[in-house]
Amino acid sequence: xxxxxxxxxxxxxxxxxxxxxxxxxxxxxxxxxxxxxxxxxxxxxxxxxxxxxxxxxxxxxxxxxxxxxxxxxxxxxxxxxxxxxxxxxxxxxxxxxxxxxxxxxxxxxxxxxxxxxxxxxxxxxxxxxxxxxxxxxxxxxxxxxxxxxxxxxxxxxxxxxxxxxxxxxxxxxxxxxxxxxxxxxxxxxxxxxxxxxxxxxxxxxxxxxxxxxxxxxxxxxxxxxxxxxxxxxxxxxxxxxxxxxxxxxxxxxxxxxxxxxxxxxxxxxxxxxxxxxxxxxxxxxxxxxxxxxxxxxxxxxxxxxxxxxxxxxxxxxxxxxxxxxxxxxxxxxxxxxxxxxxx
Ligand SMILES: [Zn+2]
Numbered sequence: 001x002x003x004x005x006x007x008x009x010x011x012x013x014x015x016x017x018x019x020x021x022x023x024x025x026x027x028x029x030x031x032x033x034x035x036x037x038x039x040x041x042x043x044x045x046x047x048x049x050x051x052x053x054x055x056x057x058x059x060x061x062x063x064x065x066x067x068x069x070x071x072x073x074x075x076x077x078x079x080x081x082x083x084x085x086x087x088x089x090x091x092x093x094x095x096x097x098x099x100x101x102x103x104x105x106x107x108x109x110x111x112x113x114x115x116x117x118x119x120x121x122x123x124x125x126x127x128x129x130x131x132x133x134x135x136x137x138x139x140x141x142x143x144x145x146x147x148x149x150x151x152x153x154x155x156x157x158x159x160x161x162x163x164x165x166x167x168x169x170x171x172x173x174x175x176x177x178x179x180x181x182x183x184x185x186x187x188x189x190x191x192x193x194x195x196x197x198x199x200x201x202x203x204x205x206x207x208x209x210x211x212x213x214x215x216x217x218x219x220x221x222x223x224x225x226x227x228x229x230x231x232x233x234x235x236x237x238x239x240x241x242x243x244x245x246x247x248x249x250x251x252x253x254x255x256x257x258x259x260x261x262x263x264x265x266x267x268x269x270x271x272x273x274x275x276x277x278x279x280x281x282x283x284x285x286x287x288x289x290x291x292x293x294x295x296x297x298x299x300x301x302x303x304x305x306x307x308x309x310x311x312x313x314x315x316x317x318x319x320x321x322x323x324x325x326x327x328x329x330x331x332x333x334x335x336x337x338x339x340x341x342x343x
Contacts, residue, residue, distance in 0.1 A: 012153070015117055019110070019150040019162060027105040027145035027166070033080040037072050037139040045076055072135040077170065077179055080135070081143040107147060107166060111187070119161050119187040128182045140173040148182070161188025214286040214329050223250040225264055230334045233326045236264040237302050248302045269324030270341065271298040278313040292316050296338050310339035 054061035094101030
């Protein structure tokens with residue numbers, strides 16, 4: 001792991017100065033999207049996303065909702081200016097061969113510097129969008145991008161790396177601003193994350209090292225009831241208070257009738273294995289392996305993902321009857337898991 005060997009302080013400062021030199025740099029000339037905003041691309045997008053909002057496909061519905069006509073889904077913003085598969089493949093090929101591609105931008109150069117520094121892994125961390133107006137059919141969008149900031153070296157859960165924030169300013173054919181998108185990525189050194197020690201396997205018996213806790217669920221006011229219920233040995237399923245349909249995982253609104261009103265139903269805990277996997281890798285120290293995980297179809301009709309317990313991984317079968325059991329995995333967290341139903 002030579003890339004992760006500690007560099008001298010002077011080297012670190014030089015490297016950071018190289019990165020910081022990219023701040024404020026424009027990523028090439030403003031680029032016009034290859035196609036005008038069009039119904040065909042929108043239709044493919046909303047079908048793929050399962051988004052049935054009529055304002056994206058129905059002129060009348062769009063006008064009835066106060067828009068000047070059919071609008072593009074806000075999340076499609078970047079789709080209108082993407083350079084396409086061919087250009088992206090050429091860039092990747094050039095990078096793999098260590099040469100600068102025709103049309104490479106300062107952002108590509110920055111990636112190259114980070115790759116050289118051993119920060120070869122990448123993950124998108126967040127994206128913020130601001131709209132001045134909706135994007136409508138026929139719009140011809142152009143984008144100007146600039147590198148807003150490159151962070152100092154940070155230790156993150158994934159690894160040691162640098163956050164890079166790029167700002168994309170979208171304008172229409174008249175040069176008027178339409179939207180801004182701020183996109184942040186983390187370029188990090190693989191194998192330097194906080195959980196790396198865990199990857200070498202669970203601590204052996206008698207080890208000084210305490211076993212790490214399971215990852216905490218991200219609790220919200222929509223899903224807290226589920227975990228509170230589990231602590232009370234109850235398997236609670238969210239139910240629309242308007243139309244009565246069950247839904248899981250919990251979310252704010254009913255996908256059928258759009259109601260925000262809901263209550264819960266206590267499920268019997270009986271179900272069948274709808275599908276399953278047996279996880280062998282990657283291994284995280286909080287879990288035991290091989291780890292069978294199932295999509296359980298409850299007899300009430302909803303499905304949920306849960307660990308299987310008390311079953312040999314080889315013995316799991318699709319359709320097998322299972323029953324819930326509540327496992328206190330630590331002092332704070334109790335989870336519903338499923339074991340074989342008594343014959
Ligand atoms: Zn409903």
